[in-house]
Amino acid sequence: MLNAWEAQGGDPQRDARTNVVVVGGGFSGTLFALAAAAARLDVVLVEREAKAGPGLAYGACDPRHLLNVPVARMEVGLKPSFAQWLKASGADLSAAIEEAGGDLARAFVPRALFGAYLAERLETALAARNGRLRRVRGEVVRVSDRPVPSVTLSDGRRIEGTHVVLATGNLPPRPPRTRDGGVYDSPLFVPDPWRWQDIDTLSPDAPVLLIGSGLTMVDVALMLEARGHRGPIWSVSRHGLVPHVHADVAGRLGGVEPFLDPAEARDPIRALRLIRGAVRQAAVRGVPWQRVMDAARPALAAVWAGWPQKARERFLRHGRTWWDIHRHRMAPRIADAFGALVQSGQLTVIAGRIASLDLVPGGVAATLRRRHSGRALSLEVARVVNCTGPRSDFAGLAVPPFDGLRETGRIRPDPLGLGLETRGTALLDRYGHASTWLHALGPLSRPAFWEVTAVPEIAVQVHQLVEELARPASRRQRPDARLIAEFVDLGEGI
Ligand SMILES: Cc1cc2nc3c(=O)[nH]c(=O)nc-3n(C[C@H](O)[C@H](O)[C@H](O)COP(=O)(O)OP(=O)(O)OC[C@H]3O[C@@H](n4cnc5c(N)ncnc54)[C@H](O)[C@@H]3O)c2cc1C
Known part of the structure; x- marks a missing residue:
């Protein structure tokens, strides 16, 4: 011992x-x-x-x-600071610093x-x-x-x-509850998106289905692209919404004071209304909504603590997707690269759900149901990657x-x-x-x-x-x- x-x-x-x-x-x-x-x-x-x-x-x-936030937001009081360490590291940060207008503290590295x-x-x-x-x-x-x-x-x-x-x-994420026809037990299913060895053996022209459309999906899509993947990439999630991009980050909370009084934000509807109101006011002054989200952040723990379980449930059911795509944002260069994948037609994001997965010779047959129309979409893919986020x-x-x-x-x-x-x-x-x-x-x-x-x-x-x-x-x-x-x-x- x-x-x-x-x-x-x-x-x-x-x-x-x-x-x-x-x-x-x-x-x-x-x-x-x-x-x-x-x-x-x-x-x-x-x-x-x-x-x-x-x-x-x-x-x-x-x-x-890249980090989802700029260097200044990753400082945690260690010596040397992250920024000092980066300067001394010799890492090539030119693209990041250029994007941040020459200011390392605002750079996404x-x-x-x-x-x-x-x-x-x-x-x-x-x-x-x-x-x-x-x-x-x-x-x-x-x-x-x-x-x-x-x-x-x-x-x-x-x-x-x-x-x-x-x-x-x-x-690691939990596999979605769906009829999987043995796919989850096959090597064609990648249960943990961070185990790249399962993706590395993929042919560059093979079609891939990514389950989820959040930051993990963005990471995996860009990782595939960086490895020279040319085949079609499909992403499916209930709402088909992808994370927003960060605004230019000038100053810590740039023009918006921390706000959100737990007594006023005493249920999810009121809280989201207060945030939307602050976004409108900020817009009048030319301040982007991203700053408002950041300014709401310090109070969130107290707001959340004040909600009874029913209110929390309501938020998770109706507000979570909205919250996640506004709160967990892409770095600008990541958004550009991801946007290019979508523009080129290589990546398609679908709002819907997986109705079934089946093993077929050489791959997986996936049937998706589109969100509003309920129409079925049949795909044949070489891999299914679970990008639904940590369990x-x-x-x-x-x-x-x-x-x-x-x-x-x-x-x-x-x-x-x-x-x-x-x-x-x-x-x-x-x-x-x-x-x-x-x-x-x-x-x-x-x-x-x-x-x-x-x-x-x-x-x-x-x-x-x-x-x-x-x-x-x-x-x-x-x-x-x-x-x-x-x-x-x-x-x-x-
Ligand atoms: C892909 C990704 C990107 C992110 N990017 C950002 C970002 O840019 N900025 C930001 O602020 N936040 C980011 N986050 C949020 C992130 O959750 C936190 O920033 C933080 O890294 C969480 O750290 P952690 O140590 O709690 O968890 P983890 O990073 O998951 O580390 C847990 C560690 O525990 C070890 N471990 C687990 N079980 C055992 C065991 N039984 N015995 C021994 N060891 C064990 C694991 O091996 C692992 O090393 C990101 C999260 C993810 C998943």
């Missing part, structure tokens, strides 16, 4: 120290590990991939894939660079922390508090701590360590299928009690915050948890909704 105390020579004087085991070394886990070690906590960061730091978002990408930045920060900290921060490569399959908080890896190693932080991020419903998930945590009642999936229930970052058990030792960061904790999937919000969450754990145990606060209020205030500052 390993533990952080043993790693430091088993000094019994240190046994009262806070000793955190972090599961997942993507952005959330890595930033937490860096910030916690800087606050003199002992941290073991467990990541199953060879490299810790980039995670899925900034690891599974090629140079063509490749995602992989942010991953490399995080990995390098981690390596530097690992070298400097003299054992206070350790990295373990392995897959966590069990998390328990009996007799003390610990994680068990798939190879049987066990690591103890005083706290466990789950930062396992984005799960978030933990209720039926048979993936360790979540299955064990659910069975022992240590976690409680939310009824809307967004993630795990938390109070602040403390996970709730099956009875709704906030854990004193088990925490969640990032996309897992979405039910309490709604918008906690992107870097600025996760950074706020990370710093709050570090601050809390860095206090002596006797002065720690009971987890409560206070964190949500602070989330809003701090959100404006990042």
Whole structure:
């Protein structure tokens, strides 16, 4: 058995120290590990991939894939800053800087660079922390508090701590519920769009069906194009709506003050009406709607927290698609490249649903039903790629360590299928009690915050948890909704 105390020579004087085991070394886990070690906590960061730091978002990408936000929005308080690091990196950023009018802070740079930045920060900290921060490569399959908080890896190693932080991020998408005729079990179905080896063997002229029309679909379409794909690409989603493009990003919130009072935005209809009203007012002053969306963002967690479950359900059913395409936007160069694919006729986006999939000699026969007319469209494709976005419903998930945590009642999936229930970052058990030792960061904790999937919000969450754990145990606060209020205030500052 390993533990952080043993790693430091088993000094019994240190046994009262806070000793955190972090599961997942993507952005959330890595930033937490860096910030916690800087606050003199002992941290073991467990990541199953060879490299810790980039995670899925900034690891599974090629140079063509850009960050969805400009450099300034990816700053998370590390030294050197991302912008300083980029300048010193020698990376060719000319196209990005030119597009941003010469200002690196406003540039959309490749995602992989942010991953490399995080990995390098981690390596530097690992070298400097003299054992206070350790990295373990392995897959966590069990998390328990009996007799003390610990994680068990798939190879049987066990690591103890005083706290466990789950930062396992984005799960692969769930296959759509449709009659799939064995397609889901065949090599012609790509269940996880980030496993490119399944796409790499594709003939360049073969037709491809992408399920979904969000940013993941855009990524996969551009990745196919970058690999010289010439065949037709079909994308199908219920509404057939693709993400909007960012406006020119001059200044942080450029001309719109943060707004959206939770008391006024007390249901989804009112909230969307307030946002639309602010968009109209901004337009009069020549301010693009994108800025209004960004200015609404700091208040979103508090607005969401104020909605009862029925209101949240209504928002997810009727407002989510609208929200997603306005909120999760494409970088301008990505939008240009994607637009060119559509203009050329190579890529077609269809509003509708998949009625059936069947295996036929050499491919997959897909029958789609168009949204309004209900007319059928029959396609024959060589691959079907699931681009429906990360899965978030933990209720039926048979993936360790979540299955064990659910069975022992240590976690409680939310009824809307967004993630795990938390109070602040403390996970709730099956009875709704906030854990004193088990925490969640990032996309897992979405039910309490709604918008906690992107870097600025996760950074706020990370710093709050570090601050809390860095206090002596006797002065720690009971987890409560206070964190949500602070989330809003701090959100404006990042
Ligand atoms: C493709 C994509 C692009 C994005 N682009 C942006 C962007 O430009 N800007 C922005 O602000 N946000 C972006 N996001 C949002 C993104 O979710 C967050 O920014 C953030 O990266 C989430 O990090 P994470 O560490 O929580 O999750 P992940 O990146 O998913 O990392 C989780 C890590 O945990 C590891 N792990 C999982 N289970 C285990 C286990 N059992 N044992 C050990 N290790 C485990 C995984 O291997 C992985 O490395 C993007 C998201 C995606 C999916």
